[in-house]
Amino acid sequence: MRNRTIDVLDAVFTLGSFDMPPESKHVAIFIGILIYSSALLCNLVLLVVIAANRSLHEPMYLLLFNLSVNDLIGISGIVPRVVSDLLFEDRRIALPACVIQALCIHIYGGATLLLLSVMAFDRYVAICHPLRYHTIMTKGAVKKLIALSWIVDFLLVGVLFGLTLRFPFCKTVIAGIYCDNVSLLRLTCATDTTVNNVYGLFITAVFHGIGLFSVVFSYAWILFTCFKNKDRDSKAKALHTCATHLLVFLIYEFSGIIIVLVYRFPGSPPNLQKFMGMSFVIFPPSLNPIIYGVKTKEIRRKLREVFARTTVGIMGNSAAGV
Template structure:
């Protein structure tokens, strides 16, 4: 970096890092990325649509699931389209505001996922351990307040992280990563000592992980106790099945995070693998969450089957009409 020259970020053009792929590999990556994005976008939009248009699903658990699907769309949209665009163009240029916006959305996505999963764990705890008081405690108003609190905490934590970064002047316009995040922006500043940024970043990460782990351990400990005390085997099985869906989503997200951390901590890991795995924290959960909830949640599964049957009947009717028209001609 050029320590004696500061950059006016609002007029400068920033150059993104590259994947360093051969032409054929780049084309395959672009095609694969587009397919993944279309799948993640369509599956999450389907989940949003099913919850939105079906009044019986306007319940706390599904409102939280609605928020999770919306958050997944925001995260995958902030990651894949810009990366695919940079792979398709040789210049790989962007503006500071576009880079900052992408970084903010990605960090807000990660934080919101932790907070929503925590809220969903609390919802399952109330539903199973205090079923008679569930509707009194977890009303729609309560869920809205919980989501508003999650948004406030998320904006404060992420905003403060970027506030510490943006207090420094910039000395470079080269983004070290192939997408923008707080660390890649911090590396472009003139800051020589980033100890405060690093420590506070670790603190914020600890808050997100600690809150989620506490809520999961606390909720599921009491849920398991309540289930084993319940003499009704059907009710016990239903409760465990419902919780298993949420727990599976949590495991997928945590496993993605752990794999990313391990890959970056192993010196022998190929650079290309590190770059691809950096996307895993956004791409994998965004693709798998709608599959998990679509197949494991009975009400949503039934709605998907109904939609499929409607399209199937429509296709059969169209085929029949075309056949009749052909015979008539």
């Protein structure tokens, strides 16, 4: 197969699968549908609440809106396909669908770190330079930072896939349960992938370097400012606000670390490796809207208002029907 190229238009790959009995598959399908439905509902509710309330059209909520959009891209890129494969036991995937899935995963990973970096900068300005916050973090400036994050993400990921797709394909079997750039590269006829490997390490360093630097720099100054502040209420409010963002960042980073650790232990069950390989697009998108919904007072208040209006409307319709 190495010396025989595959026509790109006719390329159909075969994905790996979970090795489990039918009873366990039914449980896995149920859990997968439950996780995806919950993440979809929570993120969509958050998006609607932010979009429908002009009082939430502020820098922090605009960033949160884009983070939720990105979370939906990530979890939608993997979970529905994996559930479908378990349900119908059809693991074939055409090249365009495979590339789209891989793009969603890589775009999600890069945009998460870039958006969280902008959020860290936003918190830094709000707490360390409160008098200049509305001058620095105007809506226009925030929109430009958000647009820049997406543009940089698409450009870096686009070049990564351009380097991979320049090679013809010689193999059709993917070891993992979803497509990513590394899986696609292994299917090509390439004999020298040095450029791809170096560029892959480069963009990984760029994304994680920006993310770690922004968080460490911002929170070092935030902590320094908070400890200098003698007003206990202001200090507690600042730390509470930052704790939410920091928790979201740590969940994403720990999800990635777990993947690395699981694959470093040869004795770990293959199904565990495959499940944990999806953890970075399952845990953050599922937990982020809940964390922000619980921890952010304005969002909590708006959600209560929406719930109250919905309840009154239902009760009014019921009473009219009676």
